[in-house]
Amino acid sequence: MQGRIIENKANLYMVKAENLKIYTATARGKFKCENLTPVVGDNVEIEVVSEEKLEAVIEKVNDRSIYIKRPKLANITQIIFVLSCRHPKPDLLLLDKQLAYAEFLGLKANIVLNKIDLSKENEFDKICKIYESLGYTVIKTNAKENVGTEGLLRLLQNNISAFAGNSGVGKSTLLNDLFNGKITLEGEISQKNKKGKNTTTNVSLYEINEKTYIADTPGFSTFDIYEIPYKELDKYFIEFRKFTQNCKYIGCSHIKEEECGINKAVLEEKISDSRYKNYVKIYEELKDKEIHKW
Ligand SMILES: Nc1nc2c(ncn2[C@@H]2O[C@H](COP(=O)(O)OP(=O)(O)O)[C@@H](O)[C@H]2O)c(=O)[nH]1
Ligand SMILES: [Mg+2]
Ligand SMILES: [Zn+2]
Known part of the structure; x- marks a missing residue:
């Protein structure tokens, strides 16, 4: 049966299969020597070990369209780079790094300019102009008040998207907007521990609908670009x-x-x-x- 890896915790993979069930799977030992360890986003062939316990084994990793080394992710279709107008102020060096990396991978890249409520008199129009003239889509949002997020949701449709951007720009707030109410979500966007602290530490794919996923990559705010010669x-x-x-x-x-x-x-x-x-x-x-x- 075919499926997609939606989460990885140590040696265990959560695989959403064709039959829409989610199996807990281990990888066959042979992957180690083939240097083809399965990662989140991989399309895989599984063999069910126990239908009752929803356990399976990953038999084969299908060819990848995209492979990102850090954080480990496969088959995403676009990157959403988030900047904020203020607190922190736009980091264009980081933006240009991430855009170059997306071009290197052959991935579509889009830009979200968040916290527009903090910008005065269109002072960030220049940034929009530079990047829109290059052909990148720039969406302006105020994640705190859920402004502009419908446009973002449209952009995400039928894609597997990964968010990147400095800490504090509003990525988590945007994701919470996207997953609030209107979206059916299996599992939670972030599990809270007893102290109410977010404890997500694993790369996961969250489903918006059958063809639309968002990759959550806790611990990584940006992609490592050092593969670029x-x-x-x-x-x-x-x-x-x-x-x-x-x-x-x-x-x-x-x-x-x-x-x-x-x-x-x-x-x-x-x-x-x-x-x-x-x-x-x-x-x-x-x-x-x-x-x-x-
Ligand atoms: N004023 C304003 N604050 C925002 C907006 N979006 C997020 N914030 C705040 O910015 C802070 C950092 O947001 P967070 O989502 O944790 O950023 P992350 O580190 O990128 O995940 C939080 O205090 C948010 O409430 C926005 O559009 N406007
Ligand atoms: Mg965050
Ligand atoms: Zn020259």
Whole structure:
């Protein structure tokens, strides 16, 4: 029988099967040597061990469309990056990192600008303009008062989405909005312990409907981007692509070279200054990581 892993706790996997039942499954030992340990989001073939106890064994992990190393997740279809207008203020460096990583993976990325109630006089329009002109969807929300969340819900429809963004931007509040009342949810979005503290520590997929899931990744607020080879970073800044052909040198890093198409585009304001500055920072960071890897 086919199913999808919706949760992983130590060596146990919760698998939602075709018959809509949720089985507790272990993985066959052979996965270890094949370096193919099942992860949340995997589509798997299971063999039921006990129908009564809802126990099963994972026999096979189907090919993945996407695999993320940290946090471990498979087959998500989009990333939702959340920023807040204030407290904390927008971290565009982190945003550009996560967008580059999404492009690297070939994943759709979207932006939520939360806490719009704290912004004065459209001061964040510039951010929206930069990213909308690049083709990213920007949704503005006030998660505290449930404003703008219908738009977010539409965006989530028929996707397996993962949220990312600095601590405090409002991810949990948004998720609570989404799962309040109108959504049938199996299990809880966060289990509370006796002291009322949230104790979710495992990666899980929450179901909004049969085709719509949200990945919850406690302990990870952003994706680890170090898989990106620094020499390829320019490919993942989508607006850079059409200008790199104007660079004099093949393999131009667009940092110190002369006759650089990217530098020219920045001067002509065809590429935003903040995007370019972040490109340089991320390039240096990735390069540093790669050099010190051994
Ligand atoms: N003013 C305002 N506060 C918000 C909004 N969304 C979340 N908050 C508050 O911001 C704080 C952090 O939110 P939380 O959802 O825990 O952020 P997370 O760390 O990204 O999960 C909490 O005190 C929320 O009540 C919003 O739209 N407006
Ligand atoms: Mg949170
Ligand atoms: Zn260049």
